[in-house]
Amino acid sequence: MRRVVLLLVLALLAPLSAPAIAQDMSGLNKQQRADTVRFARNNSLFVLYHEVAHLLVHQLQLPVLGKEEDAADNLATWVLLNKRTSDTDQVLADAAQGWMLSGVAYDSGGVESDYAAAHSLDKQRAYQIVCLMVGSDQNAFRPIANQYALDRDRQDTCDLDYSLIDRSLRGLLKPGSSKSGDGAQVTVTYHDAGGKLKLAADAFRSSGIFDQVAEEIRQSYNIPRPVRFNARRCGEANAFYYADTVEIIFCYELMQDYMQLYVDELPEPAAPVTRPTGAGKEKSGEI
Numbered sequence: 001m002r003r004v005v006l007l008l009v010l011a012l013l014a015p016l017s018a019p020a021i022a023q024d025m026s027g028l029n030k031q032q033r034a035d036t037v038r039f040a041r042n043n044s045l046f047v048l049y050h051e052v053a054h055l056l057v058h059q060l061q062l063p064v065l066g067k068e069e070d071a072a073d074n075l076a077t078w079v080l081l082n083k084r085t086s087d088t089d090q091v092l093a094d095a096a097q098g099w100m101l102s103g104v105a106y107d108s109g110g111v112e113s114d115y116a117a118a119h120s121l122d123k124q125r126a127y128q129i130v131c132l133m134v135g136s137d138q139n140a141f142r143p144i145a146n147q148y149a150l151d152r153d154r155q156d157t158c159d160l161d162y163s164l165i166d167r168s169l170r171g172l173l174k175p176g177s178s179k180s181g182d183g184a185q186v187t188v189t190y191h192d193a194g195g196k197l198k199l200a201a202d203a204f205r206s207s208g209i210f211d212q213v214a215e216e217i218r219q220s221y222n223i224p225r226p227v228r229f230n231a232r233r234c235g236e237a238n239a240f241y242y243a244d245t246v247e248i249i250f251c252y253e254l255m256q257d258y259m260q261l262y263v264d265e266l267p268e269p270a271a272p273v274t275r276p277t278g279a280g281k282e283k284s285g286e287i
Contacts, residue, residue, distance in 0.1 A: 025199070025263075032266060040200075040258035041207040042094035044250065047239045048213045049076035051248045054241040059223045062172050069119045070128075074165050077132045092129055093144060099126035101261045131155075135162030173221075184223035186214040191232035193252045200256035204231060210250065 025033045053072035057064055064071045080088045103122030108114060114121060120128070127148060134145035135158035145155050188211055193201035204210070214229050225246045234251035241248050 028263070028266070032263075036259050036262045037203050037207075038090075039094050039098070039262040040203065040255050041209060042091040043098040043258045044204060044207070044255055045091055045209045045213070046076055046080070046095035046098075047254065048209060048248070048250065049079050051239055051241045051250075052076075052213060052217065054243075055217075055223070055227065055246070055248065056173070056221065058241075058243045059225065059227075059246065060173075060221070067118060067120070073120075073125055073128060074132065075169060077129050078165055078169055081132065081136045089133075089140075092133055096126040096129040096133075096144075096148070098258060098261065099123065099129070101265060105261060105264070131158040132162050132165065135159045136166075183218045184221055185226040186218050186229060187226070188214045188229040189231070191230065193233045197233055197252045197256060200259060201231070201233075201252040203259070204250070204252060204255040 025036065028036065050072045053075035054068070056062055056075070057068060057071065077092060080092050099122045102108065103126070106122070108122035119125070127150070130141075130145055130148045130150060131154070133141040134150065134155050138155065138159065142155065145158075150158070190201075190205050190210070210229055210231055214227075217223065217227060223246075228245065228247040229250075230247060231250045231252065234249065234253055236251060237253040237257035238251045239249065239254055240251075
C-alpha cells in the first residue's frame with residue numbers, strides 16, 4: 001500500500017520540559033490556552049492542505065518536478081496565500097514557527113539519513129513558507145521575513161520563486177464547481193478518542209477545519225473517485241494520504257503534539273511575590 005507520510009517523529013526518549021497537556025490545560029491562563037489551541041489548529045490546517053496537495057497530484061495527475069513533499073508544501077502555502085485573509089496569514093506564520101520548533105525538538109538533520117529523506121529538513125520547510133509569503137507580497141510580509149533573518153537579496157529572489165509556483169499552479173488547477181453536479185464526493189468521519197487524547201481530539205473536531213477543507217474539495221475540484229477524510233487515534237503524531245483508497249487520515253496525536261510544542265515554548269511562570277512578615281494583616285487594636 002502506497003502512502004505519503006508527513007513525518008513528525010515522537011521524541012519518546014526525552015522528557016518534556018513543560019507540563020504535559022494530555023488531559024487538560026489547567027496550568028495555563030485563558031490567553032495561553034487560546035493561543036495553544038490556535039497554534040495547534042493552524043499547524044493542523046497547513047498539514048491538511050499538504051495532504052490535499054498529495055490528493056490532487058495523484059487524482060488529477062498533476063506533474064511534479066522535484067520532490068513531491070516539497071511540491072505539497074508549496075501548494076499548501078499557495079492555497080493559503082491566495083485566500084488573502086488575516087486568519088490565513090496567521091496560519092502560515094504559525095506553520096513556519098511549527099516547523100522551526102519541531103526541527104529543534106526532534107533534531108531534524110541530526111542524523112545523516114535525514115538528508116536523503118523524502119521530506120526537506122523542518123527548518124528548510126519553515127524558511128520556504130516564509131520565502132513564498134514575502135515573495136507573494138513584500139510589503140505585507142517583509143516583517144516576518146526580517147524576523148526569520150532572510151537577507152534582502154534572498155527576499156527579492158523569493159518573488160521569482162513565488163511567481164513560478166503561482167504561474168504553474170494557476171495553469172494546472174482548474175477548479176470545478178459542485179453546483180454543476182461534478183464536485184468531489186467527500187465523507188468526513190471522526191473516530192472516538194478517549195483518555196489522554198480526548199482534549200486534542202475535541203479541540204480538533206471543534207475547530208471545524210476538517211469539515212472546512214472537505215467542503216472546499218467538494219466545491220472546487222472534480223475528483224473522479226470518492227474521497228474519505230478520517231480523524232482518529234493512530235499511535236503516532238502524523239497525517240497520511242493513501243492513494244489506493246483515496247483517503248486522508250489525520251491523527252489526533254498530531255494535534256496533541258502541536259499543542260505540546262507550543263506549551264513547551266511558553267515562559268516559566270513567575271515566582272509568587274513573598275509578602276514581608278505581617279504585611280496585609282490587621283494589627284490588634286487598630287482600625
